Amino acid sequence: MPTRRPHRKGRVLISLALACAAALSLAPGASGTPRRAPVDATAAAGADADVPPGVTAGIAVFDRETGTFTERHNADLRFRSASVVKIMLALDYLWDRGPDYDVPEAERSRLEGMLRSSHDGAASHYWSTRGGSAIIDRMVPRLGLTGTAPPPASHPGYWGYTAITAADTVRVYRHLLDEAPAPVRDLVLGHLRAATRCAADGYDQYFGIASAFERPWSLKQGWSGFDSGGCTAAEREAERARERAASRASGIDLVSEALHSTGTVGADDRTVVAVLTLHEDGTPYGTAYARLTRLVGSLDVPGAVRPAGAWFPTWGSGVRVRAAATTDSAVVTTLPAGVEVLVGCQRRGERIDVPPHSSDWWAHLPQYDGYLTNVFVDVPEEKLPGVPDCT
Structure with a gap:
């Protein structure tokens, strides 16, 4: 599936770049992407403003x-x-x-x-x-x-x-x-x-x-x-x-x-x-x-409640979030390519193979109320480290 990229916005510029409910395939094949460590959602709370380089x-x-x-x-x-x-x-x-x-x-x-x-x-x-x-x-x-x-x-x-x-x-x-x-x-x-x-x-x-x-x-x-x-x-x-x-x-x-x-x-x-x-x-x-x-x-925002879970990077484009841990379930949304997601828990489901990656574990994303196959979470393990099983 071709990568979808967002557009330039300013006048009357309406397009369907990253269509959130596109009913296409699970995700494009990709491989060789380096995998990284998660970020605890609570660890950044109370820190100074974290303005990234660039x-x-x-x-x-x-x-x-x-x-x-x-x-x-x-x-x-x-x-x-x-x-x-x-x-x-x-x-x-x-x-x-x-x-x-x-x-x-x-x-x-x-x-x-x-x-x-x-x-x-x-x-x-x-x-x-x-x-x-x-x-x-x-x-x-x-x-x-x-x-x-x-x-x-x-x-x-x-x-x-x-x-x-x-x-x-x-x-x-x-x-x-x-x-x-x-x-x-x-x-x-x-x-x-x-x-x-x-x-x-x-x-x-x-x-x-x-x-x-x-x-x-x-x-x-x-x-x-x-x-x-x-x-x-x-x-x-x-x-x-x-x-x-x-x-x-x-x-x-x-x-x-x-x-x-x-x-x-x-x-x-x-x-x-x-x-x-x-x-x-x-x-x-x-x-x-x-x-x-x-x-x-990272900001000091009085009255804010930060969601529980851990942030993980993803890889691939057109990656689908599903209503259940299976590709037979409804598409909840389509993730922007390379975005980080908050994971609350994980459960076993349909095994997904996107060589060289494979996993039958799916991450539950509470802010989407849906599931993402761990294949497209950018960590080396099939099961995400430090994330509890869904009850």
Whole structure:
């Protein structure tokens, strides 16, 4: 089965890169991949922010109970927003709805798709019908933002190239939680609490907050710059040349792969978390996914509950998570290539052979409520070390 790779996100770019419910074969054959050791899920808790080499991060973590930041790292550094800007698009639409905040059914559906499943078409609708960059110009003073700016003049239609900072992202969430009228707060945060694992474009968007912490949480994620393989080399290089020029003009990196995790964590939305990251050009989506999740999990987040289990790397692409320890069971989801997974326990099931690897043990992944054959867990043993049997 061919490897699936994610795509570039910014305008109306909808594709099925990493389709989460694809009913294809178990996984592609692969061999010779070095296998590594697991990471205890609790070991990183309470440590300093673990920013991986080659990653640029902007971090702001605000504890609403104490009114203080527990983490700040490059909090005022500008990043392109990717889909995080969709919260501002929703707030701009809702701002002038009147005291009853009557939202037509068609717009309710559009807002749901944009906020829960990160639908690009919905964002482009609001961008084109409500003045494009004028939306950002309106929202900056409304929300008291200091580092947010419209997309560069060279990319006026690219709402995902809006400049944001981690500090401003926290301000947006604090407005939603503490200042927005109840109908606005309930509508927007209600959708963010119900964010789907699979985005409208097929991306698994449960990295960062959703993987590092148990519910309750709300989240709005962002991703940009990952290659779908859908363009020719010449087209891709031409686009990269335009992005490099725009980066120089605007002072914002529009080339490196961007992956952001933002939202609230804990009972009563105790803590606001904003982690914005850039990864070296060419970084695979699964690699960035794992790095960001580990970074978020290393933060001091009051009220957060970290899931029990151990993190293990995986190998292969198009790897399926199943409802039971057999390939006859339903496909729960498809993993991003090379992502790390949390394993709670393991059980014997159907024997899987992908030479030179073979195993009849399957890892239970509690955050997917499904099973992954140990063949695609990147350790040398057939049975995962230190992981209990499922009861």
